[in-house]
Amino acid sequence: MILINLLPHREEKRRLRKQAFFAGLGLSAAVGAVVVAFGYAILQQMISAQQSRNDFLTAEIHKLEGEIKDVAGLKAEIESLKARQKAVEDLQIDRNMPVHLLNELVAQTPEGMYLKSIKQDGQSVLVSGVAQTNERVSEFLRNTAYKSEWLERPELQEIKAMTQQSKDLRDYKRLFEFSIKLSLKRPQDVSAAASGASVPAGAAPAASKSAG
Incomplete structure (x- = not known):
C-alpha cells in the first residue's frame, strides 16, 4: 500500500x-x-x-x-x-636667695662703705649707699665681679660726691654717694658653676703628669 x-x-x-x-x-x-x-x-x-x-x-x-x-x-x-x-x-x-644676697653683701662690702638700701626684683638687685672714698666703691665692684659666689655683673649706675657735717659740727667730711646694679645667681647656676669648676681642678694633676 x-x-x-x-x-x-x-x-x-x-x-x-x-x-x-x-x-x-x-x-x-x-x-x-x-x-x-x-x-x-x-x-x-x-x-x-x-x-x-x-x-x-x-x-x-x-x-x-x-x-x-x-x-x-x-x-x-x-x-x-x-x-x-x-x-x-x-x-x-x-x-633662700634673699639670705644668700644679704650674706654676700656683708662679705663683699669693704670697710668704709655703708649700704643704705637694697632693692631686689627677681635676679636684679639695686644697692645704694655711701662710701668714704672712690677706692671703696671700686673694691666693692671688684669683689662682686670676681670673688662673689652669688653676685655677678656689677654695674655702677651713679656716683657723686657729697659733704656731711660731723657730729660735733666743727668740720665736714667728703663722702661719695653711689648706686650699683647687680645680678643675683640662682642656686642651680651656683651648683652648675661649682661642678664645672671641679672638673678642671681634678684634671690639672693629670695634665701636669702627662706634661712631665
Whole structure:
C-alpha cells in the first residue's frame, strides 16, 4: 500500500524551525535572566559585606578619635601639672636667695662703705649707699665681679660726691654717694658653676703628669 503525503511539508518544516528558534530564544532569555539575577544577588551580597566593613571601620575610627582626644587632654593636663610642679620647685629653690644676697653683701662690702638700701626684683638687685672714698666703691665692684659666689655683673649706675657735717659740727667730711646694679645667681647656676669648676681642678694633676 502506497502512502502519499498531501500536506505541504516545506511549510511544516519552516513552522518546526520557527518553534525551535523561539524555544531556544526563550531558553536563552531564561538562562540570561537567571545569570543576571545570580550575579545581582552576589553583587548585592558583596556590597552589603563591604558596607558592613565600612560601618565597622567608621565605628573604630570614631572610637580612635575619641581616644586621641582623651590622650590629647591627658597630655595637656600633664603639661599643666609639670608647669605647676616647676613653679613650686622654683619657689622652693628661690626662697633662700634673699639670705644668700644679704650674706654676700656683708662679705663683699669693704670697710668704709655703708649700704643704705637694697632693692631686689627677681635676679636684679639695686644697692645704694655711701662710701668714704672712690677706692671703696671700686673694691666693692671688684669683689662682686670676681670673688662673689652669688653676685655677678656689677654695674655702677651713679656716683657723686657729697659733704656731711660731723657730729660735733666743727668740720665736714667728703663722702661719695653711689648706686650699683647687680645680678643675683640662682642656686642651680651656683651648683652648675661649682661642678664645672671641679672638673678642671681634678684634671690639672693629670695634665701636669702627662706634661712631665
